[in-house]
Amino acid sequence: AQSVTQPDIHITVSEGASLELRCNYSYGATPYLFWYVQSPGQGLQLLLKYFSGDTLVQGIKGFEAEFKRSQSSFNLRKPSVHWSDAAEYFCAARTGGGNKLTFGTGTQLKVEL
Amino acid sequence: GAVVSQHPSRVICKSGTSVKIECRSLDFQATTMFWYRQFPKKSLMLMATSNEGSKATYEQGVEKDKFLINHASLTLSTLTVTSAHPEDSSFYICSADGTSGSKTGETQYFGPGTRLLVL
Numbered sequence: 001a002q003s004v005t006q007p008d009i010h011i012t013v014s015e016g017a018s019l020e021l022r023c024n025y026s027y028g029a030t031p032y033l034f035w036y037v038q039s040p041g042q043g044l045q046l047l048l049k050y051f052s053g054d055t056l057v058q059g060i061k062g063f064e065a066e067f068k069r070s071q072s073s074f075n076l077r078k079p080s081v082h083w084s085d086a087a088e089y090f091c092a093a094r095t096g097g098g099n100k101l102t103f104g105t106g107t108q109l110k111v112e113l
Numbered sequence: 114g115a116v117v118s119q120h121p122s123r124v125i126c127k128s129g130t131s132v133k134i135e136c137r138s139l140d141f142q143a144t145t146m147f148w149y150r151q152f153p154k155k156s157l158m159l160m161a162t163s164n165e166g167s168k169a170t171y172e173q174g175v176e177k178d179k180f181l182i183n184h185a186s187l188t189l190s191t192l193t194v195t196s197a198h199p200e201d202s203s204f205y206i207c208s209a210d211g212t213s214g215s216k217t218g219e220t221q222y223f224g225p226g227t228r229l230l231v232l
Contacts, residue, residue, distance in 0.1 A: 036223070043119070043206050044157075044223040090156065099145055099210060101221055105156045 002027050004093050006104035013081050014112045021076040021107050023091030031093040033074040034101070035065055038088045047089075050074060061085070086111045115211045116140055119224035126197055127232055134192045134227045136207030142187035143209035147221065148180070151204045163190045197231045204228055 005024045013019050025031060032051050036044040048059025055067040065076045074091060091104040116139040126132050136146055144165045149157040161171045161182050169182035179201075181193040190209075194201055208221040 034220070041204075041226070041228065043117075043225040044208075046220065046222065049220060100159060100162065101147075101208075103156045108154075 002031075002093070002095070002102055004091055004102050004104040006089075006091055006107050008107045009105070010108045010110065012110040012112060015083050016080050019076075019078045019081045019085070019109070021089050021091075021109070023074045023076065023104060024072050025074065025091075025093050026072065027093060027095065029095070030069060031095050033065075033067060034092045034094075035059065035063070035074075035076050036090045036092060037061075038090065038106075040087075044090065047076070081109075081111055083111045083113055085109060115220075115222040117207065117209050117222050117224040119205075119207055119227050121227060122225060123228045123230075125230045125232065128198050129196055131193055131195045132197055132229060134194075134205055134207075134229075136190045136192070136209070136224050138188045138209045138211070138222075141209075141211045143190075143211060144187060145210040146184060146190040147208045147210075148182060148190075148192050149206045149208070151206060151226075153204075157206060160192075194229065197229070199231045202229055202231045 003026045034049045035047040038044050047063050048057045050057045050067045057065050063078050067074050088106045090106045092101045094101050118137045120135045146163040148160045151157050160175045161169045163169045163182045163184040165184045171177045184190040204226050206226040208223045211222045
């Protein structure tokens with residue numbers, strides 16, 4: 001079955017420190033991959049996406065993600081975290097021919113000042 | 114671009130009443146919209162896929178008679194929670210398939226969500 005796994009439920013980092021949020025997928029073929037961020041009581045905002053091509057994807061708010069086929073991973077990174085980055089982050093995937101997103105369980109990011 | 118709105122943002126209703134939530138794509142047309150339910154500190158659960166001009170496709174375990182979905186135009190889908198009960202209290206989020214660059218319909222854009230509280 002198709003699935004998306006985010007191994008870390010909670011992550012705490014200090015402001016200014018680097019961040020990496022992990023995401024692994026299990027699909028028959030390489031899916032389209034997405035990272036979304038959700039602030040408390042809000043909908044989801046798209047940070048970045050990967051369809052094909054360059055495996056390092058740049059997104060909004062200084063985030064980037066790297067697709068690694070050999071590891072079935074699509075980890076999200078940010079070199080220097082800001083307090084406003086505290087939120088819930090969701091990795092999601094869909095097949096090229098389908099329209100349903102499969103979400104990971106989310107990673108709650110806390111930023112210490 | 115690619116803005117999705119939801120109305121209302123919050124609603125409180127009495128048990129047994131019905132509540133309608135609207136989802137609009139503001140600057141693009143969406144033949145497909147999706148409705149999700151999110152429980153506290155949980156991921157999103159897809160409830161149904163809404164296609165313009167046709168019946169919605171519900172996920173397994175979702176009561177179609179309780180959660181009525183109508184997608185009357187390319188920019189509007191509605192979710193009606195009928196005879197709401199306290200267990201229906203939740204955060205409901207819609208999304209719409211939008212165009213991203215040269216690819217059509219392959220990126221979902223999400224609304225801000227609707228908080229429903231049934232007393």
